[in-house]
Amino acid sequence: MKAPLIDNLQYANFSPKVFAQMREGGVDAVHVTIAYHESFREMVLNLESWNRWFEDHPNLIFKGTSAACVRRAQAEGRTAIFFGFQNPSPIEDDIGLVEICHQLGIRFMQLTYNNQSLLATGCYEDEDTGLTRMGKQVVREMNRVGMVVDMSHSAERSTLEAIAHSTRPIAITHANPHWWHPALRNKSDTVLKALTGAGGMLGFSIYPHHLAGGSNCTLERFCAMIADAADRYGAEHLGIGTDLCQDQPDSVVEWMRVGRWSKVIDYGEGSASNAGFPPMPVWFSDNRDFGNIRKGLEAVGMAPAEIDGIMGGNWLRFYEESFGPQ
Template identity: 40%
Template sequence: MSVHQQATVVDGLQISNWSRPVLEELRTGGVSAVNVTCAVWENASETIRSIAQWLELANRNPDLIFLATSGADIEAAKQLNKIAVFLGFQNTSPFEDDYRYVELFHRLGVRIAQLTYNNQNLLGGGCFETEDSGLTRYGRVVVAEMNRVGMLIDLSHVGYRTSRETIEASSVPVAITHSNPLWFFDTPRNKPHDVIQPLVDRGGVIGCCLYPTVSGGEHVTIEGFSAMVARMVDQYGPSHIGLGSDCTRGWDHEFVGWLRHGRWQPTAPEQAPTWPNWPNWFTGPEDFPRLTEGLLAAGLSNDTVAAVLGGNFSRLFTDVMDNTKEGAHV
């Protein structure tokens, strides 16, 4: 059995247009668990509808997926040859201005939430804002409530100052599910050392991301990407690096416009964004085995590759989701 077949693969984030064929691509790639986005700009009621659609998809495909709520579900999925689907937010817009919605959505199955999506919101600064406000008073309340109920904090699209303040404020480790180090590719979406180091010092995990706009575009090589992961392992330790593909299967170009602009900015038709081209060695989750070979060729040991593929995110999910502080309120 190959290293990839033995490993428990966890994809830190995907935002695909989900259907059975897209889900089957995950199983083809040997993926046992995935963080799926069910909200970006949506409010509470719109997000409830998205969760209902996931319930329907899971009910129609019980041989393939189940909705996961604990870190222990990841290994169960591996043994059952199924996919553990973790419902996640890429923004805290569903919480609106009511901290009680954190527990509400946790009870509806949501286990991961990114604090901001590019822009300033009620909790803090996004990575594309010129000025980062830092973690707001409401943000600190939500962080404490997420800690209490066992919802993992994601900082991938969050501003640097807000990220650092969140890491310090959180009583449990946090994640960057889909970003790269700033030295690898210079974009506000990637993270500097002074964000990554405190994150790993407190037990967090960063998922190195394959999305073209944060990895260097379609011309990035598997050797270059794998060498970056290996350098991250050397710098921050083999227990703190994972993978987050940020795959976007099944969407038309209209959806990328929604991601970029939501309802907060008009877009002229001639300025409408389009999806970037992916490198030919990784076009979707079915290519994870190829990435495993690249990591091995970069000199990582079998055990380290297994940790990067999913062992580290599995541990983090368990630490945060399976050890809650029920009964202790903010």
């Protein structure tokens, strides 16, 4: 069967327009973020919104829970939507909510979002404890039920400890190598070697703050970085996680950064003079542009089988290994 096209991270302002673009772009599966700072109850409200979309647009999208849903999406010409959290706030202080969330369809959870959480340390803290007492127990529980540990926004030591402590491969769903662009959110060679060496996956981000050259990063430069990463880490551990935030107002990026934890503004990856969502590069505006990435990877000389893997086949394999009970 043809390799699927999977984007393993989007936080668009989702709408029937965006779902139609997924179909136009031939996207078989998307992992969407449904929580940053939400409590369990607030996250359930977001699930309710998705249930309405699934009910109203069954010709475009359906809820994905296993790798088989990706194959079904391909066969039926629809897009499977997988859920994830960018912060553990929906499990609050309650390890029992890990299994409840898995039963509700959540398949990825970041242990932190920039700040210290109850589980681990985020990449914007000055100090990094690694996994906390609760963090070690929650990773074990995520392993048991089949929820993927995602360390995209975590600090270095916490990430290395999550890789070591997890008995199953983990993911960094949306980030790039620090050696290519030294942003705080991008990952060190040490982390990427440990991640992929343990069978984990890296999803390349197209969020401009993660790109060398920012919004002006060329497709060639992005794809050359992917080819380099394939040489270093093995193409089979690589995929796409665009971090597409299409149609979001700037108030949303402020909320993502500040949540409810601060009374003063925190610009995160931005700055006072560049506080909003940055413009996307010209070669990737929305779900219709994945063909550009495929062409870019061809142009830098990657083999068709490697490209198939990066565009979705590798994420499919990872879904097969990751979403069931241990």
